[in-house]
Amino acid sequence: MSAVHPTSVAPTSDAALTGGDVSAAGRRGVDLAGTLRSAVMAALLMFGLAVPILLLRTEQGPGGGLILIPRWNLVLVCCGLVFLARLAIGLLGGDQGLFSRARTRKATITVSADPAKQSGFRFAAVATPLFVGAAVAFPLIVYLLKGGLAESRYWIDLGILILTYVMLGWGLNIVVGLAGLLDLGYVAFYAVGAYSYALLSTTFGLSFWICLPLAGILAAFWGILLGFPVLRLRGDYLAIVTLAFGEIIRLVLINWVDVTGGGAGISSIPRVTFFGIPFTAGEEGFAARFGLEFNPMQRVVFLYYLILVLALITNLVTIRLRRLPIGRAWEALREDEIACRSLGINTTNTKLTAFAIGAMFGGFAGSFFATRQGFISPESFNFLESATILAIVVLGGMGSQVGVAVAAIAMVAGPELLRNLGFLRAVFGEGFDPNEYRLLLFGLAMVAMMVWRPRGLISVREPSVVFRERKSISGSLVKEGHG
Amino acid sequence: MEVFVQQLINGLTLGSIYGLIAIGYTMVFGIIGMVNFAHGDVFMLSAFIALIFFLILTTWLGISSVALALLVVMIVAMVLTSLWGWTVERLAYRPLRGSFRLAPLISAIGVSIFLSNFVQVAQGARNKPTPPMVPDVIPLFERNGYVVALSYKQIIIMVVTAVLLTAFWYVVQKTSLGRAQRACEQDRKMAALVGIDVDRTISLTFVMGAALAAVAGTMYLLYYGVVNFADGFVPGVKAFTAAVLGGIGSLPGAVIGGLIIGLIETMWSAYFSIEYKDVAAFSILAIVLTFMPSGILGRPEVEKV
Numbered sequence: 001m002s003a004v005h006p007t008s009v010a011p012t013s014d015a016a017l018t019g020g021d022v023s024a025a026g027r028r029g030v031d032l033a034g035t036l037r038s039a040v041m042a043a044l045l046m047f048g049l050a051v052p053i054l055l056l057r058t059e060q061g062p063g064g065g066l067i068l069i070p071r072w073n074l075v076l077v078c079c080g081l082v083f084l085a086r087l088a089i090g091l092l093g094g095d096q097g098l099f100s101r102a103r104t105r106k107a108t109i110t111v112s113a114d115p116a117k118q119s120g121f122r123f124a125a126v127a128t129p130l131f132v133g134a135a136v137a138f139p140l141i142v143y144l145l146k147g148g149l150a151e152s153r154y155w156i157d158l159g160i161l162i163l164t165y166v167m168l169g170w171g172l173n174i175v176v177g178l179a180g181l182l183d184l185g186y187v188a189f190y191a192v193g194a195y196s197y198a199l200l201s202t203t204f205g206l207s208f209w210i211c212l213p214l215a216g217i218l219a220a221f222w223g224i225l226l227g228f229p230v231l232r233l234r235g236d237y238l239a240i241v242t243l244a245f246g247e248i249i250r251l252v253l254i255n256w257v258d259v260t261g262g263g264a265g266i267s268s269i270p271r272v273t274f275f276g277i278p279f280t281a282g283e284e285g286f287a288a289r290f291g292l293e294f295n296p297m298q299r300v301v302f303l304y305y306l307i308l309v310l311a312l313i314t315n316l317v318t319i320r321l322r323r324l325p326i327g328r329a330w331e332a333l334r335e336d337e338i339a340c341r342s343l344g345i346n347t348t349n350t351k352l353t354a355f356a357i358g359a360m361f362g363g364f365a366g367s368f369f370a371t372r373q374g375f376i377s378p379e380s381f382n383f384l385e386s387a388t389i390l391a392i393v394v395l396g397g398m399g400s401q402v403g404v405a406v407a408a409i410a411m412v413a414g415p416e417l418l419r420n421l422g423f424l425r426a427v428f429g430e431g432f433d434p435n436e437y438r439l440l441l442f443g444l445a446m447v448a449m450m451v452w453r454p455r456g457l458i459s460v461r462e463p464s465v466v467f468r469e470r471k472s473i474s475g476s477l478v479k480e481g482h483g
Numbered sequence: 484m485e486v487f488v489q490q491l492i493n494g495l496t497l498g499s500i501y502g503l504i505a506i507g508y509t510m511v512f513g514i515i516g517m518v519n520f521a522h523g524d525v526f527m528l529s530a531f532i533a534l535i536f537f538l539i540l541t542t543w544l545g546i547s548s549v550a551l552a553l554l555v556v557m558i559v560a561m562v563l564t565s566l567w568g569w570t571v572e573r574l575a576y577r578p579l580r581g582s583f584r585l586a587p588l589i590s591a592i593g594v595s596i597f598l599s600n601f602v603q604v605a606q607g608a609r610n611k612p613t614p615p616m617v618p619d620v621i622p623l624f625e626r627n628g629y630v631v632a633l634s635y636k637q638i639i640i641m642v643v644t645a646v647l648l649t650a651f652w653y654v655v656q657k658t659s660l661g662r663a664q665r666a667c668e669q670d671r672k673m674a675a676l677v678g679i680d681v682d683r684t685i686s687l688t689f690v691m692g693a694a695l696a697a698v699a700g701t702m703y704l705l706y707y708g709v710v711n712f713a714d715g716f717v718p719g720v721k722a723f724t725a726a727v728l729g730g731i732g733s734l735p736g737a738v739i740g741g742l743i744i745g746l747i748e749t750m751w752s753a754y755f756s757i758e759y760k761d762v763a764a765f766s767i768l769a770i771v772l773t774f775m776p777s778g779i780l781g782r783p784e785v786e787k788v
Contacts, residue, residue, distance in 0.1 A: 443594065
């Protein structure tokens with residue numbers, strides 16, 4: 001693609017060339033017949049798509065063979081929905097959707113030099129203390145709302161899960177958002193961290209507080225090791241090779257049964273301790289030492305604050321690193337590797353440090369995951385995890401710290417909320433399990449985000465170097481890097 | 484020796500299937516420079532379509548001729564999978580043309596997740612077995628009690644692959660559509676300027692890729708007799724490896740790469756360890772991309788400043 005010129009409005013080159021009658025319908029008002037035609041076509045297309053897969057469900061028959069169960073209602077409902085949706089798009093949003101005569105749409109990029117006009121910029125400035133405050137107070141708020149620690153367990157667990165993904169997102173953000181290296185195998189480092197802690201603690205009896213830095217160092221080491229071969233790869237190829245590494249590590253974890261326990265995983269991993277004091281009911285336990293009444297929730301709350309601190313450290317280190325020469329080198333690398341090299345930046349070292357530091361935070365998160373779960377298996381580290389973490393970074397707007405946090409909340413808490421929506425069951429019948437549709441919607445959300453907001457939820461960047469006045473940078477001007 | 488010959492036959496069969504999928508990757512990469520990550524799942528979807536139409540033909544319509552059933556199933560699967568390929572391109576990739584470079588890849592990952600889970604929700608998570616189709620084999624020779632056999636299935640798969648590849652090669656080399664595709668591959672802007680409908684050409688490229696994936700899906704179902712919603716990912720990655728190994732953008736390269744990957748996989752399983760066969764495939768992918776990214780028949784990518 002051609003470089004986007006940093007002035008007012010720049011249509012993309014292809015749209016300018018191939019776009020014949022752009023938004024012809026928009027000028028003439030709504031073309032009812034055309035919209036209706038498009039809607040009918042869309043419904044017919046939906047029917048064609050649905051005929052085999054949705055219409056006929058294969059089930060194990062009584063004789064052992066497969067039998068087909070037709071589901072006409074479902075298909076007709078789907079076609080009707082598509083018809084209405086296409087009609088609504090045609091009537092409301094101008095004719096640019098499926099089967100429209102308007103061929104391509106113009107991509108426009110506007111740049112405002114006035115920071116006050118950039119709502120996202122102000123949002124980021126206000127949101128940071130707000131988010132931290134909310135995260136610190138979260139267990140207390142839940143405790144007060146639910147009226148008891150045991151009752152609030154579900155919510156605190158959810159908080160831990162979200163914060164784990166926030167931390168992973170921030171860790172990957174160093175690699176993807178700052179250095180512009182698309183890594184589809186980040187979960188490998190998460191796995192290295194988790195298995196490091198699990199193996200060190202179960203075989204050598206080391207405590208969590210010794211293993212945590214060790215896991216980070218080991219993961220960073222793996223980051224460098226896997227970073228070496230991919231140094232000269234760019235863009236898509238880099239993504240695919242990192243994906244291959246992630247899968248290789250997972251397959252080795254499954255098949256190297258002597259060490260890793262294979263598909264069965266490693267169980268009875270030691271729980272986290274309060275800097276050496278275990279969270280048990282006995283004399284030596286945390287509650288007895290501090291003169292508190294024993295409550296199993298103390299450990300959960302401690303885990304919550306532990307991951308919160310780890311995540312905030314990740315964030316702080318990232319913010320600080322951006323101001324150091326290495327951070328600037330990362331961003332320069334993301335913008336233009338060739339220019340970077342000609343300025344004398346050592347791209348090898350720059351890339352390897354990005355991989356190593358990103359991997360280190362992944363390793364920390366992994367060892368936290370292992371101590372929290374008490375059980376790990378290779379299934380927790382599949383490609384879908386990598387895709388989830390990458391989706392968080394991308395949806396957050398690559399490079400934006402607050403965006404990543406918002407995206408992590410949306411991606412992890414959203415499906416959980418879906419699970420709790422009781423009225424869906426009333427609408428779709430008793431057997432309806434929204435959890436089945438979690439990944440379906442997740443995939444759709446990734447596509448929809450790329451189509452509508454490719455620059456993420458927070459699409460403005462805070463500059464790391466300021467000359468006289470602070471100007472925000474539109475995300476559209478920040479390159480994604482070519483690896 | 485006899486094990487080797489048998490594995491050679493098996494490897495070439497498997498390689499034919501990979502080659503058919505790899506063409507979809509290589510054409511799309513050639514024309515718009517994106518890794519169509521969802522292609523493996525389109526392949527899986529087509530295997531499901533083939534399964535369902537096979538069941539319709541045998542249980543509802545009572546067609547007893549397997550050859551006729553297979554032919555009808557393959558054609559129907561090609562048509563319906565093409566429809567999916569077209570829709571995916573239209574909704575998930577075309578709006579991103581002119582967006583930043585990684586947008587299509589991320590969108591494709593989303594489509595991949597969507598497709599596999601769509602099939603899971605619509606058809607259930609269990610393995611779907613079919614009754615064995617075409618079980619007959621031709622014993623070639625016997626030594627030390629080990630019979631080297633060539634099954635009818637394998638003959639069908641190799642012949643169908645060869646015929647379709649020839650037809651396909653003809654389309655790309657001799658028809659106006661093929662010329663338009665090659666023109667878009669070289670320079671999309673110039674192609675548009677000389678009056679080629681670039682959007683339509685790209686759409687048709689996806690349709691052709693999906694149709695070949697449907698052939699591969701039908702053949703996969705015929706060969707293994709079982710399909711699962713998660714079956715798209717690993718064959719997809721292997722086929723992509725094949726496309727890269729043969730030189731991405733090159734059609735004969737994709738087929739050669741597919742055959743090599745198929746052979747490596749079967750030989751590895753036979754002589755080394757079957758557990759690590761996927762590790763071997765992924766390692767080849769990493770090694771090829773790192774050390775010979777232009778593949779066997781590909782053109783080296785020139786870096787322009």
